[in-house]
Amino acid sequence: MARPAEFDRRDVLEKAMEVFWRTGFTGTSVTDLVKATNLKPGSLYGAFQSKRGLFMEVIDTYAHCSLDRVATCLSEGETPLQAIHDFFERFSNDIVLDEIGRGCLMVNTMLELATEDDEIRHKITDYLLQVENMFCSTLKKAQDAGELPADKDPEAIAKFLMTGIWGMRVLSSTRPDPQAYKEVINNLLITLPGRQH
Amino acid sequence: MARPAEFDRRDVLEKAMEVFWRTGFTGTSVTDLVKATNLKPGSLYGAFQSKRGLFMEVIDTYAHCSLDRVATCLSEGETPLQAIHDFFERFSNDIVLDEIGRGCLMVNTMLELATEDDEIRHKITDYLLQVENMFCSTLKKAQDAGELPADKDPEAIAKFLMTGIWGMRVLSSTRPDPQAYKEVINNLLITLPGRQH
DNA sequence: ATATTGCTTTATTGATCGTTCCAATTAGAG
DNA sequence: CTCTAATTGGAACGATCAATAAAGCAATAT
Numbered sequence: 001m002a003r004p005a006e007f008d009r010r011d012v013l014e015k016a017m018e019v020f021w022r023t024g025f026t027g028t029s030v031t032d033l034v035k036a037t038n039l040k041p042g043s044l045y046g047a048f049q050s051k052r053g054l055f056m057e058v059i060d061t062y063a064h065c066s067l068d069r070v071a072t073c074l075s076e077g078e079t080p081l082q083a084i085h086d087f088f089e090r091f092s093n094d095i096v097l098d099e100i101g102r103g104c105l106m107v108n109t110m111l112e113l114a115t116e117d118d119e120i121r122h123k124i125t126d127y128l129l130q131v132e133n134m135f136c137s138t139l140k141k142a143q144d145a146g147e148l149p150a151d152k153d154p155e156a157i158a159k160f161l162m163t164g165i166w167g168m169r170v171l172s173s174t175r176p177d178p179q180a181y182k183e184v185i186n187n188l189l190i191t192l193p194g195r196q197h
Numbered sequence: 198m199a200r201p202a203e204f205d206r207r208d209v210l211e212k213a214m215e216v217f218w219r220t221g222f223t224g225t226s227v228t229d230l231v232k233a234t235n236l237k238p239g240s241l242y243g244a245f246q247s248k249r250g251l252f253m254e255v256i257d258t259y260a261h262c263s264l265d266r267v268a269t270c271l272s273e274g275e276t277p278l279q280a281i282h283d284f285f286e287r288f289s290n291d292i293v294l295d296e297i298g299r300g301c302l303m304v305n306t307m308l309e310l311a312t313e314d315d316e317i318r319h320k321i322t323d324y325l326l327q328v329e330n331m332f333c334s335t336l337k338k339a340q341d342a343g344e345l346p347a348d349k350d351p352e353a354i355a356k357f358l359m360t361g362i363w364g365m366r367v368l369s370s371t372r373p374d375p376q377a378y379k380e381v382i383n384n385l386l387i388t389l390p391g392r393q394h
Numbered sequence: 395a396t397a398t399t400g401c402t403t404t405a406t407t408g409a410t411c412g413t414t415c416c417a418a419t420t421a422g423a424g
Numbered sequence: 425c426t427c428t429a430a431t432t433g434g435a436a437c438g439a440t441c442a443a444t445a446a447a448g449c450a451a452t453a454t
Contacts, residue, residue, distance in 0.1 A: 198428070198429060198430085199428075199429035199430035199431080200429070200430045200431050200432085201430080201431080202430085202431060202432095203431075203432080204431095236432095237431095237432065237433050237434070238433090238434085239431080239432065239433070239434080240431065240432060240433085243430080243431070243432090244431095
């Protein structure tokens with residue numbers, strides 16, 4: 001019964017994500033977003049209420065997309081344990097391709113805003129826990145299949161792997177020799193049986 | 198030959214550090230700094246040239262202080278390997294006390310600014326490498342003393358330990374159960390011989 | 395055909411940003 | 425005491441911040 005929007009919402013979110021990812025929430029101005037999305041301020045505010053509202057939806061989009069990728073990767077492995085090895089193989093490749101070292105939007109946002117913003121901290125912690133739970137259930141499957149010794153603690157290992165991922169996100173911002181990721185992953189996966197890289 | 202400043206430079210740096218630490222560089226306004234330091238804008242700019250100049254000196258102060266702490270800790274151990282275990286014991290205790298989860302100023306700044314600011318990225322990377330080198334030389338001492346098997350790669354392990362530290366900085370921003378740190382450290386130090394926690 | 399609804403556009407809002415200016419002040423040097 | 429030089433307090437700078445007002449426009453429903 002009224003005029004339909006001319007822009008594609010997913011497209012706008014993608015463009016906004018690029019900017020937020022590179023310069024953070026505080027470091028991104030509405031002017032930056034207007035330039036990146038080609039929307040006028042009025043349209044932006046009509047669609048997302050505020051800079052923060054847009055950011056929140058960007059975060060949600062990113063989380064949804066990331067969780068899908070992890071779930072797919074972990075389900076495609078020949079065996080549960082092999083899936084985890086495959087994940088880190090892919091993770092290492094992806095992180096090398098990120099030449100400007102922008103890292104992970106969730107981790108970046110966590111460190112930028114979590115001390116002062118409870119809503120964002122909870123949202124991101126929730127996301128990180130979901131990823132961790134995927135690793136945990138994969139490790140439990142590995143245990144059920146006899147791939148992983150029964151005396152190992154899947155929850156502790158999952159937390160440990162997450163910490164390794166986060167650490168490598170920081171490592172990537174130092175723009176290290178790509179070989180460094182391989183060495184870190186080697187040590188990270190020493191806890192697990194299976195082929196070495 | 199002229200009027201001496203009334204404020205204590207170290208004191209001002211400490212106050213400014215608290216603010217930058219909690220809210221980041223971009224998230225901190227000069228007004229915030231004026232309130233925290235009780236200096237008027239004129240005095241602040243007279244002493245530090247710019248908001249960025251003040252931040253740079255804060256970073257340097259933090260780096261110097263941190264490097265001292267790590268060096269002391271690593272040199273006080275009964276043996277090189279024990280020193281590393283001790284470090285992580287202390288690290289775990291410190292991180293639990295940081296209840297608001299502000300983490301490490303260097304890591305926070307790295308993720309906030311490294312993509313856009315080469316000078317800061319180089320400065321912080323340099324600092325991180327210095328810490329890493331302390332671990333590396335401690336590991337080599339452990340090897341010389343026969344504490345650490347000769348087939349281990351001290352450089353790779355040092356990088357791995359650094360990644361663990363960074364990962365736990367992110368972990369701390371999720372405000373986890375303190376026990377989580379212990380479990381992560383257990384897995385982290387599995388690579389090394391010596392007493393388990 | 396017309397009224398209604400909501401998107402687009404442009405200009406602009408008050409607030410805050412980092413920074414500078416300046417007069418008053420305070421010390422040491424001659 | 426006087427001159428010099430730097431600090432101090434505070435007002436003020438232009439620029440930019442996030443957000444909005446208002447007018448025009450487009451599409452549907454009646």
